[in-house]
Amino acid sequence: MKKVVLPLLMLCLAPAALKAQEEAAPISNEFNKWSIDAAFGTNKAANPMSEGYHMHVTNLFHADLGFRYMFNTKFGLKLHGGYDVLNDDGDGSLEFKSTIISIGLQGYANLGRIMEFETWTKRLNVLGHLGVGVSQFTNDEREGDTAFEGEDHLGNFIIGLTGQFRISDRVSLNADFTMINNFSQHKMWDGGEYDHTYQGFDSTLYNATIGLSVYLGKHDKxxxxxxxxxxNELIELEDRLAELETMMNDSDKDGVPDYLDSEPNTITGVAVDSKGRSIDKNGNNVPDELESYIENNNKQMEQKIQQVGAGVEQLINDGYVNVYFDFNKDQPNAQSVNGINFLIKYLKENPSKSADVIGYADEVGDTAYNQELSERRATNVKQILVDAGIDAGRLNIVGNGAQSVGNDSKAVRQTVRRVTFILK
Structure with missing residues (x-):
């Protein structure tokens, strides 16, 4: 029933939800779109370098300035220019000084909004960027040889990641790492001649910077x-859907949702009416479906009593009558019908007797959770007995937690996921 009713309810409410979303959709000027991004930091040119020339890993100087426009809260474009100075490290390298002037266009993705950072922080954000550009490379000084004359023009493929810290609604602090792959390069970074040996990207330049984004516009953010x-309308609608899902829960798996179920703890597998009640036409508080099963098993139970040489009370107290559970479940499984109803029959025939209802769990999982699970199992079995007409005052719940079996076998663990009884 749940599988049919719940989708129908959601289908009926869907138009209202879509309407609420459309009415609440932000108009384009609810947030500022323009920003000026400026940064300063270090650079490191990877190969090609001539023999005897090398740089510091953190070489000064790099600077860039850009104008960024966000189409929405997730995607935008940025036009930027950059200036780099490449120097020798002064520690065993031949002297050189090269400069790079670049311009590029990049697409930006607001990863913080895409990944919903707002659910855990209001100050931190991450931007991803990817684009293309061109640059002009010149060499001003070169020890051991003359600097090359003219300019080398490079194509650029740019990719990077920017971490942001919001200082205010108008300014954020940025830390960026960018990798620029270059193609059509004809000179070494130090100014020497470059003999191309392969097709594709000829070199890589890395930038690490600290900078600021200054936000422009009349809006708050x-x-x-x-x-x-x-x-509010959408929040209320979501709350209503959540309530409907809760109402449609079926704790005892009898096909009747809890909000319509007069007996939400019926034994799994027993036939119920439209209100979730076990069918009991003769009014003896034992489901009709189980009566014939119990009668057919009485002879087997009597034979077992004779085999162990004990009375019914000792049979129960010695653990021959059990209620079993599937892994991590707190409702009895279908194989437990005989044990439950044997105890119901005994307690009705012996109204002076009371019983401890003792729950157990296997060793899989956390100790505290297994303790709570064993108590829930005992509580649910007690409720079944009460629903069958046994006075609740005659039943005492005991949660014994996990029981060790010294064996990792699935079949062996099944035997300890149970509820047993001690008659008094």
Whole structure:
């Protein structure tokens, strides 16, 4: 029933949800879109370098300036220019000084909004960027040889990641790492002649910078930090759907949702009516479906009593009558019907007797959780007995937690996931 009713309810509510979302959709000017991004830091040119020339890993100097426009809170474009100075490390390297002037266009993805950072932070954000550009490379000084005359023009493929810290609604602090792969390069970074040996990217330049984003516009927040708030109507609608899902739960798996179920703890596998009640036409508090099963097993039970040489009470107290559970479940499985109803029959025939209802779990999982699970199992079995007409005051719940069996066999663990009884 749940599988049919719940989808129908959601289908009926869907138009209202879509309407609420449309009415609440942010208009384009609810957040600022423009920013000026400026940064300063270090660079490191990877190969090609002539023999005898090398740089520090953190070489000064790099600077860039860009103008970024966000189409929405997740994606945008940036036009930027950069300036790099490449120097020898002064520690065993031949002297050189090269400069690079670049311009590029990059697409930006606001990863913080895409991954919903706002659920755990209002100050931190991450931007990813990817694009292309061109640069002009010149060499001003070169020891051991003359600097090359003219300019080398390079094509660039740019990829990077920017971490942001929001200082205010108008300014954020940025830490960026960018990798620039170059093609059509004809000179070494130190200015020497470059003999191409392969096709494709000829060199790589790395930039690590610290900078600021200054946000422009009349609104309170920029797209980097703007988070759309759900309207009250949509929140209320989501709450209603959550309530409906809860109402449609079926704890005892009898096909009747809890909110319609008069007996939400019926034994799994027993036939019920439209209100979730076990069918009991003769009114003896034992489901009709089980009566014939119990009668057919009485002879087997009597034979077992004779074999162990004990009375019914000792049979129960010695653990021959058990209620079993599937892994991590707190409702009895279908194989436990005989044990439950044998105890019901005994307690009704012996109204002066009371019983400890003792729950166990296997060793799999946390100790505290297994203790709580064993108590839930005992509680649910007690409720079944009460629903069958046994006075609750005659039943005492005991949770014994996990029981060690010294064997990792699945079949052996099944035997300890149970509820047993001690008659008094």
């Amino acid at each position: 920029h797209a980097d930090w703007f988070v759309e708030e759900k309207p």
